[in-house]
Amino acid sequence: MIRPPIEPFRIKVVEPVRMTTEDERRSIIAKAGYNLFRVRAEDIYIDLLTDSGTSAMSDRQWSGMMIGDESYAGCRNFYSLEESIRKIYGFPYFVPTHQGRAAEHILFATMLKPGDYVPSNMHFDTTRANIESLGAHAVDMVIPEGLDPQTIHPFKGNVDVARLEAFIREVGKDRIPLGMVTITNNNGGGQPVSLENIRQVSEVLHRNGIPLFIDACRYAENAYFIQQREESQAGRTTLEIANETFSYADGCTMSAKKDALVNIGGFLAMRDPALYERICQRLILWEGFPTYGGLAGRDLEAIARGLWEALDENYLAYRIGQVGYLGARLKELGIPLLEPVGGHAVYLDAKRFLPHIPQEHLPAQALAVELYTAGSIRTVEIGTVMNARQDPQTGETIYPALELVRMAIPRRVYTNTHMDYIAETTARVYEQREKTGGYKIVYEPPFLRHFTARFAALD
Numbered sequence: 001m002i003r004p005p006i007e008p009f010r011i012k013v014v015e016p017v018r019m020t021t022e023d024e025r026r027s028i029i030a031k032a033g034y035n036l037f038r039v040r041a042e043d044i045y046i047d048l049l050t051d052s053g054t055s056a057m058s059d060r061q062w063s064g065m066m067i068g069d070e071s072y073a074g075c076r077n078f079y080s081l082e083e084s085i086r087k088i089y090g091f092p093y094f095v096p097t098h099q100g101r102a103a104e105h106i107l108f109a110t111m112l113k114p115g116d117y118v119p120s121n122m123h124f125d126t127t128r129a130n131i132e133s134l135g136a137h138a139v140d141m142v143i144p145e146g147l148d149p150q151t152i153h154p155f156k157g158n159v160d161v162a163r164l165e166a167f168i169r170e171v172g173k174d175r176i177p178l179g180m181v182t183i184t185n186n187n188g189g190g191q192p193v194s195l196e197n198i199r200q201v202s203e204v205l206h207r208n209g210i211p212l213f214i215d216a217c218r219y220a221e222n223a224y225f226i227q228q229r230e231e232s233q234a235g236r237t238t239l240e241i242a243n244e245t246f247s248y249a250d251g252c253t254m255s256a257k258k259d260a261l262v263n264i265g266g267f268l269a270m271r272d273p274a275l276y277e278r279i280c281q282r283l284i285l286w287e288g289f290p291t292y293g294g295l296a297g298r299d300l301e302a303i304a305r306g307l308w309e310a311l312d313e314n315y316l317a318y319r320i321g322q323v324g325y326l327g328a329r330l331k332e333l334g335i336p337l338l339e340p341v342g343g344h345a346v347y348l349d350a351k352r353f354l355p356h357i358p359q360e361h362l363p364a365q366a367l368a369v370e371l372y373t374a375g376s377i378r379t380v381e382i383g384t385v386m387n388a389r390q391d392p393q394t395g396e397t398i399y400p401a402l403e404l405v406r407m408a409i410p411r412r413v414y415t416n417t418h419m420d421y422i423a424e425t426t427a428r429v430y431e432q433r434e435k436t437g438g439y440k441i442v443y444e445p446p447f448l449r450h451f452t453a454r455f456a457a458l459d
Protein backbone atom coordinates (compact mmCIF):
# COMPACT_ATOMS: atom_id res chain seq x y z
CA MET A 1 0.00 0.00 0.00
CA ILE A 2 1.60 3.26 -1.15
CA ARG A 3 0.78 6.08 1.25
CA PRO A 4 0.16 9.59 -0.09
CA PRO A 5 1.90 12.50 1.67
CA ILE A 6 -0.04 14.53 4.21
CA GLU A 7 -0.88 18.09 3.14
CA PRO A 8 0.76 20.79 5.34
CA PHE A 9 -2.23 23.14 4.82
CA ARG A 10 -5.99 23.21 5.02
CA ILE A 11 -8.32 24.49 2.30
CA LYS A 12 -9.99 27.89 2.72
CA VAL A 13 -11.30 28.61 -0.79
CA VAL A 14 -12.59 26.08 -3.32
CA GLU A 15 -13.14 26.28 -7.06
CA PRO A 16 -15.73 23.86 -8.49
CA VAL A 17 -14.75 21.77 -11.52
CA ARG A 18 -17.22 20.24 -13.96
CA MET A 19 -17.15 16.74 -15.45
CA THR A 20 -18.25 16.27 -19.08
CA THR A 21 -19.35 13.09 -20.84
CA GLU A 22 -17.04 11.14 -23.12
CA ASP A 23 -19.19 12.06 -26.13
CA GLU A 24 -18.93 15.76 -25.28
CA ARG A 25 -15.17 15.45 -25.01
CA ARG A 26 -14.86 13.70 -28.37
CA SER A 27 -16.59 16.61 -30.02
CA ILE A 28 -14.64 19.26 -28.01
CA ILE A 29 -11.25 17.79 -28.89
CA ALA A 30 -12.13 17.35 -32.57
CA LYS A 31 -13.23 21.01 -32.76
CA ALA A 32 -9.93 22.01 -31.11
CA GLY A 33 -7.96 20.30 -33.93
CA TYR A 34 -6.79 17.68 -31.39
CA ASN A 35 -4.64 20.32 -29.70
CA LEU A 36 -5.23 20.52 -25.93
CA PHE A 37 -3.96 24.10 -25.80
CA ARG A 38 -7.05 25.00 -27.83
CA VAL A 39 -9.55 23.47 -25.38
CA ARG A 40 -11.36 25.78 -22.93
CA ALA A 41 -10.25 25.27 -19.32
CA GLU A 42 -13.92 24.94 -18.30
CA ASP A 43 -14.10 21.76 -20.34
CA ILE A 44 -11.27 20.15 -18.35
CA TYR A 45 -11.74 18.23 -15.10
CA ILE A 46 -8.10 17.87 -14.03
CA ASP A 47 -5.68 20.26 -15.67
CA LEU A 48 -2.12 18.95 -15.76
CA LEU A 49 -1.09 21.06 -18.76
CA THR A 50 1.37 22.93 -16.62
CA ASP A 51 2.59 23.70 -13.12
CA SER A 52 3.29 27.24 -14.37
CA GLY A 53 1.13 30.02 -12.96
CA THR A 54 -1.37 27.45 -11.67
CA SER A 55 -0.37 27.36 -7.97
CA ALA A 56 -2.78 28.13 -5.15
CA MET A 57 -1.43 31.15 -3.29
CA SER A 58 -1.37 31.16 0.51
CA ASP A 59 -3.29 33.51 2.82
CA ARG A 60 0.05 35.28 3.47
CA GLN A 61 0.54 35.86 -0.24
CA TRP A 62 -3.03 37.13 -0.71
CA SER A 63 -2.66 39.45 2.26
CA GLY A 64 0.61 40.71 0.72
CA MET A 65 -1.34 41.61 -2.42
CA MET A 66 -3.47 43.97 -0.34
CA ILE A 67 -0.39 45.99 0.53
CA GLY A 68 0.62 46.31 -3.11
CA ASP A 69 2.13 49.75 -3.66
CA GLU A 70 1.21 50.75 -7.21
CA SER A 71 3.62 53.70 -7.52
CA TYR A 72 5.31 53.88 -10.89
CA ALA A 73 8.80 54.18 -9.41
CA GLY A 74 10.32 52.76 -6.22
CA CYS A 75 7.28 50.87 -4.87
CA ARG A 76 7.80 49.22 -1.49
CA ASN A 77 7.15 45.73 -2.87
CA PHE A 78 10.17 46.02 -5.16
CA TYR A 79 12.35 46.35 -2.06
CA SER A 80 10.61 43.49 -0.37
CA LEU A 81 11.34 41.30 -3.42
CA GLU A 82 14.90 42.60 -3.51
CA GLU A 83 15.39 41.42 0.07
CA SER A 84 14.07 37.92 -0.73
CA ILE A 85 16.29 37.67 -3.81
CA ARG A 86 19.39 38.83 -1.91
CA LYS A 87 18.81 36.36 0.91
CA ILE A 88 17.94 33.35 -1.23
CA TYR A 89 19.92 33.94 -4.44
CA GLY A 90 22.59 36.39 -3.30
CA PHE A 91 22.50 38.42 -6.53
CA PRO A 92 22.92 42.18 -5.95
CA TYR A 93 20.97 43.31 -9.05
CA PHE A 94 17.67 42.21 -10.52
CA VAL A 95 14.84 43.43 -12.72
CA PRO A 96 11.26 42.11 -12.52
CA THR A 97 9.75 40.82 -15.77
CA HIS A 98 6.22 39.79 -16.64
CA GLN A 99 7.31 36.13 -16.82
CA GLY A 100 10.32 33.89 -17.42
CA ARG A 101 10.55 34.19 -21.18
CA ALA A 102 10.73 38.00 -20.95
CA ALA A 103 13.78 37.61 -18.69
CA GLU A 104 15.28 35.24 -21.29
CA HIS A 105 14.52 37.59 -24.15
CA ILE A 106 16.13 40.59 -22.45
CA LEU A 107 19.19 38.62 -21.33
CA PHE A 108 19.84 37.07 -24.75
CA ALA A 109 19.09 40.23 -26.75
CA THR A 110 21.68 42.00 -24.58
CA MET A 111 24.37 39.29 -24.62
CA LEU A 112 24.12 37.33 -27.91
CA LYS A 113 25.14 37.93 -31.53
CA PRO A 114 24.09 35.79 -34.52
CA GLY A 115 26.29 32.68 -34.70
CA ASP A 116 26.97 32.54 -30.93
CA TYR A 117 26.45 29.36 -28.89
CA VAL A 118 24.75 28.82 -25.52
CA PRO A 119 25.46 25.40 -23.95
CA SER A 120 23.13 24.02 -21.26
CA ASN A 121 22.04 20.69 -19.80
CA MET A 122 18.78 21.12 -21.79
CA HIS A 123 17.22 24.37 -22.90
CA PHE A 124 13.50 24.67 -22.28
CA ASP A 125 11.56 25.49 -25.47
CA THR A 126 11.09 29.22 -24.73
CA THR A 127 14.82 29.51 -23.96
CA ARG A 128 15.76 27.74 -27.16
CA ALA A 129 13.32 29.80 -29.23
CA ASN A 130 14.61 33.07 -27.74
CA ILE A 131 18.22 32.08 -28.54
CA GLU A 132 17.43 30.83 -32.04
CA SER A 133 15.31 33.85 -32.95
CA LEU A 134 18.52 35.92 -32.51
CA GLY A 135 20.39 33.66 -34.94
CA ALA A 136 22.39 31.98 -32.14
CA HIS A 137 22.57 28.26 -31.28
CA ALA A 138 21.10 26.58 -28.18
CA VAL A 139 23.15 23.44 -27.47
CA ASP A 140 22.02 20.67 -25.09
CA MET A 141 24.61 18.55 -23.29
CA VAL A 142 22.86 16.61 -20.55
CA ILE A 143 24.59 13.42 -19.33
CA PRO A 144 23.65 10.36 -21.45
CA GLU A 145 21.55 8.92 -18.57
CA GLY A 146 19.34 12.01 -18.90
CA LEU A 147 18.19 10.87 -22.34
CA ASP A 148 17.19 7.35 -21.35
CA PRO A 149 13.78 7.17 -19.65
CA GLN A 150 14.64 3.88 -17.92
CA THR A 151 18.08 4.57 -16.43
CA ILE A 152 17.97 5.23 -12.72
CA HIS A 153 20.35 8.01 -11.66
CA PRO A 154 19.87 10.52 -8.81
CA PHE A 155 20.76 13.57 -10.92
CA LYS A 156 19.68 12.92 -14.49
CA GLY A 157 19.64 16.66 -15.13
CA ASN A 158 23.44 16.96 -14.77
CA VAL A 159 25.53 18.58 -17.49
CA ASP A 160 28.07 16.33 -19.23
CA VAL A 161 31.11 18.30 -18.03
CA ALA A 162 33.62 16.56 -20.32
CA ARG A 163 31.42 17.39 -23.31
CA LEU A 164 31.17 20.98 -22.17
CA GLU A 165 34.97 21.26 -22.02
CA ALA A 166 35.35 19.66 -25.45
CA PHE A 167 32.66 21.94 -26.86
CA ILE A 168 34.41 25.08 -25.60
CA ARG A 169 37.67 23.91 -27.21
CA GLU A 170 35.84 23.11 -30.46
CA VAL A 171 33.87 26.34 -31.04
CA GLY A 172 36.11 28.67 -29.00
CA LYS A 173 35.23 30.61 -25.87
CA ASP A 174 34.72 33.85 -27.82
CA ARG A 175 31.63 32.35 -29.48
CA ILE A 176 30.06 31.45 -26.11
CA PRO A 177 28.85 34.60 -24.32
CA LEU A 178 27.21 32.55 -21.54
CA GLY A 179 26.45 29.01 -20.38
CA MET A 180 23.24 27.89 -18.71
CA VAL A 181 21.92 25.15 -16.41
CA THR A 182 18.18 24.48 -16.08
CA ILE A 183 17.14 23.39 -12.56
CA THR A 184 15.30 21.11 -12.52
CA ASN A 185 15.63 19.89 -16.12
CA ASN A 186 12.07 20.32 -17.35
CA ASN A 187 12.45 18.96 -20.89
CA GLY A 188 14.36 15.96 -19.57
CA GLY A 189 11.72 14.86 -17.06
CA GLY A 190 11.94 17.39 -14.21
CA GLN A 191 15.23 15.81 -13.15
CA PRO A 192 17.51 17.55 -10.65
CA VAL A 193 21.07 18.79 -11.10
CA SER A 194 23.53 18.09 -8.26
CA LEU A 195 25.33 20.84 -6.40
CA GLU A 196 28.63 19.24 -7.34
CA ASN A 197 27.70 19.34 -11.03
CA ILE A 198 26.71 23.01 -10.84
CA ARG A 199 30.06 23.70 -9.11
CA GLN A 200 31.98 21.87 -11.85
CA VAL A 201 30.10 23.58 -14.69
CA SER A 202 30.77 26.94 -13.07
CA GLU A 203 34.46 26.09 -12.70
CA VAL A 204 34.83 25.06 -16.36
CA LEU A 205 32.94 28.10 -17.67
CA HIS A 206 34.74 30.56 -15.41
CA ARG A 207 38.16 29.12 -16.31
CA ASN A 208 37.26 30.12 -19.87
CA GLY A 209 35.91 33.53 -18.89
CA ILE A 210 32.29 32.51 -19.65
CA PRO A 211 29.52 33.54 -17.21
CA LEU A 212 26.98 31.00 -15.91
CA PHE A 213 23.26 31.82 -15.75
CA ILE A 214 20.87 29.42 -14.05
CA ASP A 215 17.34 28.89 -15.37
CA ALA A 216 16.07 28.88 -11.80
CA CYS A 217 12.30 28.45 -12.00
CA ARG A 218 12.27 25.19 -9.97
CA TYR A 219 15.20 26.07 -7.68
CA ALA A 220 13.46 24.99 -4.46
CA GLU A 221 12.48 21.57 -5.82
CA ASN A 222 16.07 21.14 -7.03
CA ALA A 223 17.40 22.11 -3.58
CA TYR A 224 15.14 19.51 -1.95
CA PHE A 225 16.41 16.75 -4.26
CA ILE A 226 20.00 17.79 -3.44
CA GLN A 227 19.21 17.55 0.28
CA GLN A 228 17.62 14.12 -0.16
CA ARG A 229 20.01 12.58 -2.68
CA GLU A 230 23.46 14.19 -2.52
CA GLU A 231 25.29 12.52 0.35
CA SER A 232 27.38 15.49 1.41
CA GLN A 233 24.27 17.72 1.59
CA ALA A 234 21.98 15.66 3.81
CA GLY A 235 22.22 17.80 6.95
CA ARG A 236 21.78 21.18 5.29
CA THR A 237 18.68 23.32 4.96
CA THR A 238 17.13 23.95 1.55
CA LEU A 239 17.98 27.64 2.02
CA GLU A 240 21.67 26.85 2.54
CA ILE A 241 21.62 24.65 -0.54
CA ALA A 242 19.90 27.34 -2.63
CA ASN A 243 22.46 29.90 -1.41
CA GLU A 244 25.33 27.68 -2.49
CA THR A 245 23.67 26.81 -5.82
CA PHE A 246 23.48 30.45 -6.84
CA SER A 247 26.91 31.28 -5.41
CA TYR A 248 28.38 29.45 -8.42
CA ALA A 249 26.39 31.54 -10.94
CA ASP A 250 26.68 35.03 -12.37
CA GLY A 251 22.94 35.43 -12.65
CA CYS A 252 19.64 33.69 -13.27
CA THR A 253 16.45 33.86 -15.26
CA MET A 254 13.38 33.07 -13.19
CA SER A 255 9.82 32.26 -14.06
CA ALA A 256 8.13 33.04 -10.72
CA LYS A 257 5.10 31.09 -12.00
CA LYS A 258 6.70 27.88 -10.71
CA ASP A 259 8.62 27.89 -7.40
CA ALA A 260 7.56 31.40 -6.36
CA LEU A 261 4.00 30.02 -6.12
CA VAL A 262 2.35 32.89 -7.99
CA ASN A 263 0.11 33.17 -11.03
CA ILE A 264 2.25 35.62 -13.00
CA GLY A 265 5.76 37.11 -12.85
CA GLY A 266 9.46 36.57 -13.24
CA PHE A 267 12.82 38.26 -12.92
CA LEU A 268 16.35 38.43 -14.24
CA ALA A 269 19.09 38.69 -11.61
CA MET A 270 22.84 39.22 -11.95
CA ARG A 271 26.10 40.24 -10.30
CA ASP A 272 27.65 42.48 -12.96
CA PRO A 273 26.68 46.18 -12.56
CA ALA A 274 27.64 47.01 -16.16
CA LEU A 275 25.36 44.24 -17.49
CA TYR A 276 22.59 45.48 -15.18
CA GLU A 277 22.85 48.97 -16.73
CA ARG A 278 22.47 47.55 -20.24
CA ILE A 279 19.60 45.29 -19.18
CA CYS A 280 17.74 48.27 -17.65
CA GLN A 281 17.80 50.12 -20.97
CA ARG A 282 16.15 47.19 -22.74
CA LEU A 283 13.76 46.58 -19.87
CA ILE A 284 12.41 50.12 -20.06
CA LEU A 285 11.76 49.65 -23.76
CA TRP A 286 10.05 46.25 -23.52
CA GLU A 287 8.77 45.58 -20.01
CA GLY A 288 8.65 48.74 -17.89
CA PHE A 289 10.53 50.84 -15.37
CA PRO A 290 13.15 48.75 -13.44
CA THR A 291 11.20 48.74 -10.16
CA TYR A 292 8.09 47.11 -11.65
CA GLY A 293 9.20 45.52 -14.94
CA GLY A 294 5.80 44.61 -16.36
CA LEU A 295 4.16 43.63 -13.05
CA ALA A 296 1.90 45.32 -10.52
CA GLY A 297 3.31 46.12 -7.06
CA ARG A 298 0.98 43.49 -5.59
CA ASP A 299 2.45 40.81 -7.87
CA LEU A 300 5.96 41.68 -6.64
CA GLU A 301 4.83 41.20 -3.04
CA ALA A 302 3.27 37.80 -3.77
CA ILE A 303 6.56 36.68 -5.36
CA ALA A 304 8.64 38.04 -2.45
CA ARG A 305 6.60 35.88 -0.05
CA GLY A 306 6.21 32.85 -2.31
CA LEU A 307 9.97 32.46 -2.76
CA TRP A 308 10.22 31.67 0.98
CA GLU A 309 7.18 29.40 1.12
CA ALA A 310 8.63 27.26 -1.68
CA LEU A 311 11.73 26.57 0.44
CA ASP A 312 9.71 25.36 3.45
CA GLU A 313 10.76 21.77 4.00
CA ASN A 314 7.33 20.50 5.11
CA TYR A 315 5.87 21.98 1.94
CA LEU A 316 8.64 20.43 -0.21
CA ALA A 317 8.25 17.00 1.38
CA TYR A 318 4.52 17.14 0.55
CA ARG A 319 5.07 18.61 -2.92
CA ILE A 320 7.74 16.18 -4.12
CA GLY A 321 5.89 13.45 -2.21
CA GLN A 322 2.62 14.07 -4.07
CA VAL A 323 4.28 13.88 -7.48
CA GLY A 324 6.16 10.76 -6.30
CA TYR A 325 2.90 9.24 -5.05
CA LEU A 326 1.27 9.63 -8.47
CA GLY A 327 4.37 8.10 -10.08
CA ALA A 328 4.34 5.16 -7.67
CA ARG A 329 0.62 4.48 -8.28
CA LEU A 330 1.12 4.56 -12.05
CA LYS A 331 4.10 2.25 -11.78
CA GLU A 332 2.12 -0.17 -9.65
CA LEU A 333 -0.46 -0.26 -12.47
CA GLY A 334 2.27 -1.17 -14.98
CA ILE A 335 2.33 2.17 -16.85
CA PRO A 336 5.65 3.00 -18.59
CA LEU A 337 7.15 6.13 -17.03
CA LEU A 338 10.30 8.17 -17.13
CA GLU A 339 12.20 7.25 -13.99
CA PRO A 340 13.00 8.39 -11.41
CA VAL A 341 9.85 10.51 -11.18
CA GLY A 342 10.62 14.24 -11.53
CA GLY A 343 9.97 17.12 -9.16
CA HIS A 344 7.00 18.85 -10.74
CA ALA A 345 5.57 16.23 -13.04
CA VAL A 346 5.22 12.59 -13.97
CA TYR A 347 6.25 11.92 -17.56
CA LEU A 348 4.64 9.01 -19.38
CA ASP A 349 6.94 7.27 -21.86
CA ALA A 350 4.82 7.32 -25.03
CA LYS A 351 7.25 5.15 -27.03
CA ARG A 352 6.68 2.25 -24.62
CA PHE A 353 3.03 3.12 -23.89
CA LEU A 354 2.07 3.05 -27.60
CA PRO A 355 4.86 1.00 -29.24
CA HIS A 356 2.72 0.36 -32.35
CA ILE A 357 2.68 4.08 -33.29
CA PRO A 358 5.93 5.22 -35.01
CA GLN A 359 7.38 8.57 -33.89
CA GLU A 360 6.36 10.32 -37.12
CA HIS A 361 2.75 9.53 -36.24
CA LEU A 362 3.08 11.47 -32.96
CA PRO A 363 2.49 8.83 -30.24
CA ALA A 364 2.79 11.33 -27.35
CA GLN A 365 0.19 13.60 -28.94
CA ALA A 366 -2.09 10.58 -29.45
CA LEU A 367 -1.71 9.62 -25.78
CA ALA A 368 -2.49 13.15 -24.58
CA VAL A 369 -5.69 13.14 -26.68
CA GLU A 370 -6.72 9.73 -25.23
CA LEU A 371 -6.23 10.89 -21.63
CA TYR A 372 -8.51 13.83 -22.30
CA THR A 373 -11.15 11.76 -24.04
CA ALA A 374 -11.11 9.02 -21.40
CA GLY A 375 -11.13 11.15 -18.25
CA SER A 376 -11.06 14.89 -19.04
CA ILE A 377 -7.42 15.10 -17.97
CA ARG A 378 -5.33 17.66 -19.82
CA THR A 379 -1.61 16.89 -20.17
CA VAL A 380 1.09 18.26 -22.47
CA GLU A 381 3.06 16.59 -25.24
CA ILE A 382 6.83 16.88 -24.83
CA GLY A 383 7.97 14.90 -27.83
CA THR A 384 7.99 15.23 -31.58
CA VAL A 385 5.40 18.03 -31.73
CA MET A 386 7.30 20.22 -29.26
CA ASN A 387 10.91 19.25 -29.94
CA ALA A 388 11.46 17.82 -33.46
CA ARG A 389 13.93 19.84 -35.55
CA GLN A 390 14.66 20.22 -39.24
CA ASP A 391 18.20 19.29 -40.33
CA PRO A 392 19.49 22.60 -41.79
CA GLN A 393 21.46 20.76 -44.51
CA THR A 394 19.11 17.99 -45.63
CA GLY A 395 15.77 19.41 -44.47
CA GLU A 396 14.99 16.04 -42.87
CA THR A 397 13.16 15.81 -39.54
CA ILE A 398 15.38 15.05 -36.53
CA TYR A 399 13.22 13.29 -33.94
CA PRO A 400 13.82 13.95 -30.23
CA ALA A 401 15.21 11.12 -28.09
CA LEU A 402 12.37 11.46 -25.60
CA GLU A 403 8.72 11.08 -26.61
CA LEU A 404 6.84 12.02 -23.46
CA VAL A 405 3.48 13.09 -22.11
CA ARG A 406 3.92 15.33 -19.10
CA MET A 407 1.47 15.31 -16.22
CA ALA A 408 2.51 18.54 -14.49
CA ILE A 409 1.07 18.89 -11.01
CA PRO A 410 -0.01 22.41 -10.00
CA ARG A 411 1.30 23.33 -6.52
CA ARG A 412 -1.13 23.02 -3.57
CA VAL A 413 -4.11 22.61 -5.95
CA TYR A 414 -5.17 18.98 -6.34
CA THR A 415 -5.77 16.46 -3.57
CA ASN A 416 -4.37 12.96 -3.32
CA THR A 417 -7.79 11.62 -4.35
CA HIS A 418 -7.28 13.48 -7.61
CA MET A 419 -3.94 11.68 -7.96
CA ASP A 420 -5.75 8.33 -7.59
CA TYR A 421 -8.27 9.35 -10.26
CA ILE A 422 -5.44 10.29 -12.65
CA ALA A 423 -3.69 6.95 -12.07
CA GLU A 424 -6.88 4.93 -12.59
CA THR A 425 -7.86 6.84 -15.76
CA THR A 426 -4.37 6.33 -17.20
CA ALA A 427 -4.63 2.60 -16.46
CA ARG A 428 -7.91 2.47 -18.43
CA VAL A 429 -6.23 4.15 -21.42
CA TYR A 430 -3.33 1.69 -21.11
CA GLU A 431 -5.68 -1.30 -21.18
CA GLN A 432 -7.12 -0.07 -24.48
CA ARG A 433 -3.83 1.12 -25.96
CA GLU A 434 -3.98 -1.09 -29.05
CA LYS A 435 -7.07 0.78 -30.25
CA THR A 436 -5.25 4.13 -30.15
CA GLY A 437 -4.05 5.39 -33.55
CA GLY A 438 -1.57 8.07 -34.66
CA TYR A 439 -1.98 11.69 -35.80
CA LYS A 440 -0.58 14.03 -38.44
CA ILE A 441 -0.08 17.79 -38.35
CA VAL A 442 -2.40 19.75 -40.66
CA TYR A 443 -1.32 23.27 -39.61
CA GLU A 444 1.82 24.59 -37.88
CA PRO A 445 3.37 28.04 -37.30
CA PRO A 446 7.16 28.61 -37.70
CA PHE A 447 8.04 28.86 -33.95
CA LEU A 448 6.72 27.02 -30.86
CA ARG A 449 4.31 25.08 -33.02
CA HIS A 450 2.76 22.99 -30.25
CA PHE A 451 0.72 25.94 -28.93
CA THR A 452 -1.35 26.48 -32.07
CA ALA A 453 -0.79 23.46 -34.36
CA ARG A 454 -3.81 21.48 -35.52
CA PHE A 455 -3.88 17.74 -36.05
CA ALA A 456 -5.94 15.06 -37.82
CA ALA A 457 -6.32 11.43 -36.79
CA LEU A 458 -4.76 8.86 -39.14
CA ASP A 459 -6.97 5.95 -40.10
Ligand code: P61
Nearest residue numbers: 050051052099100101124125126186215255257
Ligand atom coordinates in the same frame (compact mmCIF):
# COMPACT_ATOMS: atom_id res chain seq x y z
C1 P61 B 1 5.92 24.71 -18.31
F1 P61 B 1 4.09 24.17 -23.04
N1 P61 B 1 7.54 26.39 -18.40
O1 P61 B 1 6.82 23.93 -17.92
P1 P61 B 1 7.42 31.47 -18.55
N2 P61 B 1 12.31 27.84 -18.21
C2 P61 B 1 11.74 26.69 -17.83
C3 P61 B 1 10.36 26.56 -17.91
O2 P61 B 1 9.80 25.42 -17.52
C4 P61 B 1 9.57 27.65 -18.42
C5 P61 B 1 10.23 28.85 -18.77
C6 P61 B 1 11.60 28.91 -18.66
C7 P61 B 1 6.28 26.09 -18.60
C8 P61 B 1 5.26 26.98 -19.25
C9 P61 B 1 5.24 26.64 -20.69
O3 P61 B 1 5.67 25.58 -24.64
C10 P61 B 1 5.52 25.95 -23.35
O4 P61 B 1 7.14 32.16 -17.26
C11 P61 B 1 12.58 25.57 -17.34
O5 P61 B 1 6.39 30.47 -18.93
O6 P61 B 1 7.72 32.43 -19.64
C12 P61 B 1 8.17 27.55 -18.56
O7 P61 B 1 8.78 30.66 -18.27
C13 P61 B 1 9.48 30.04 -19.28
C14 P61 B 1 4.58 25.53 -21.20
C15 P61 B 1 6.02 27.38 -21.52
C16 P61 B 1 4.71 25.21 -22.52
C17 P61 B 1 6.15 27.05 -22.86
O8 P61 B 1 4.73 24.35 -18.42
